[in-house]
Amino acid sequence: MTPDQVSDKAQEDGFFIIKARFKAQALNLYGLVLVVFNRKNQIDNFNVVVSSSAALFDFEPHIGWEKYEEAIMGTKWEGNFNTSMTTSIMDQVKTLTYQDKQRVLLYDSIAAYDYDSVEIFMSDLIYRIIHDKNLILEIGLQEVTVDAFKDAKESRATPREAQPKAQVASPSSNFKVEDGSVILPLVPILAPVKGKPLYELRVGDRIMTRILANSDREQYFIDLLDLRTENHVKPVPSEIIDIKANSKTDPIEILVEIGPGIYGRVIEEERQVKLRMYDPQTDGPLTRKGIEKAKTGKAPAAKARSADEPSGIFRMNYLIYVLFAIIVVIFTILVFLSL
Structure with missing residues (x-):
């Protein structure tokens, strides 16, 4: 195979990629x-x-496809x-896999670098789900x-595999908190564009984190703080106490202190990573729930148990008296028969 043939084959086996960003300000999406x-x-x-975070719109369509995929x-x-x-927009894209006419029409527009046609097509697809007449859509090809x-996929695989190691607890940690408090394992929420670099963080800064549900204890606090949704755990604002x-x-x-x-x-x-900072407008108020709330939640159950105890003791004493009476009756009958 000649060099020209190799080049032609590589061209035939390549990819065309659509990158699109959109915002529907009326719906805050x-x-x-x-x-x-x-x-x-x-x-x-x-x-x-699709998210309510405006940070997504910071990813411009002219950047590499791998950055889009990472985001x-x-x-x-x-x-x-x-x-x-x-899910709804993904379903719309998925329908193109078996709608040959529409898919070929879109592909031809991409191959011809017809930005206007591609933008109209994608805008129509998204508008079926997000009904905002002022929808802003920008695309890149x-x-x-x-x-x-393949190289981009492989180069990104290594750091992703190494990422969980960053969450391994260090045995030298000596953070001290008040008695009765808990320290939960957290993972920071990253914001590659608008985030604050890790080395610039200071005590008092508020960052967004997520509780790692490694055990029943973490699961309990996730439920206590109302962080659980259908299929994921919501981030929680956290104030930096020590670094x-x-x-x-x-x-x-x-x-950090959560509550x-x-x-x-x-x-x-x-x-060098950038962490997402707490924004009260998009992330809501700081939680007021804490350990005391957990204790309060357990109080009614304990109270109910203590209320049940007297009746339980009464029933036990009554049973003893009945058994004693039966024994006395049986003993009396035996004495009478022996005479």
């Missing part, structure tokens, strides 16, 4: 859409995320997205070879 076509006008894969997957991993809207696509690092190479440990008596620990190895 923002979203990213990624659709990958192979050269046989078939949809190879796609992904969508979509990262937002879903954080759980900060609208499940219903996301990108052509990628198979090798470049520690034994050396420049050791992970940074952050102690009265409820603390959390964040462990992060990568010092």
Whole structure:
């Protein structure tokens, strides 16, 4: 095979990619859409995320497709997205896989770099779900070879696999809190564009975190703080109380306060990451629930148990008296028969 033939084959085996961002301000919804076509006008894969976070609209369509995919997957991993809207738009894209006429029409527009036609098509698709007449949609088109696509996937796999290690608790942690308090394992919510770098965080800053549900204890506090939804755990605002690092190479440990008596620990190895800061307008008020609420919740049950105890003792004494009376009667009958 000649070099020209190799080049032609690589071109035939490449991908056309649609990158789209949109915002529906009337509904306070923002979203990213990624659709990958192979050269046989078939949809190879796609992904969508819709959220109330305006940070999604910071990802401009001219950036690389891999950044778009990272943003979509990262937002879903954080759980900060609208499940219903996301699923509905994904279903709309999925219908293109068996609507040959519509799919080929879209593919031809992409291959011709006809931005206007692609934008009209995608705008119509999104508007079927998000009914905002002032919907703003911006698209980008990108052509990628198979090798470049594969390399991008592989290069991103390594850091993602290493990421959970950042959450391993350090035995040298010496955070001290008041007696009766708890320290829960947390993971920070990342914001690659508008976030605050880890090294700039100060005591008193408020960041968004998520409780890691590793045990029944964490599950209990997730329910106590009303953080559980249908299929994910919502982020919770947390105020930084202390920041520690034994050396420049050791992970940074952050102690945060979630509520009265409820603390959390964040462990992060990568010092360059940007964390999402708390915004009262989008994240709601800080929680007032705490350990005292948990104790109060248990009080009624304890009170009910104590109320039941007298009746239980009475029934036991009554049973003893009845048994004693039966024994006396039997003994009297035996004495009478023996005479």
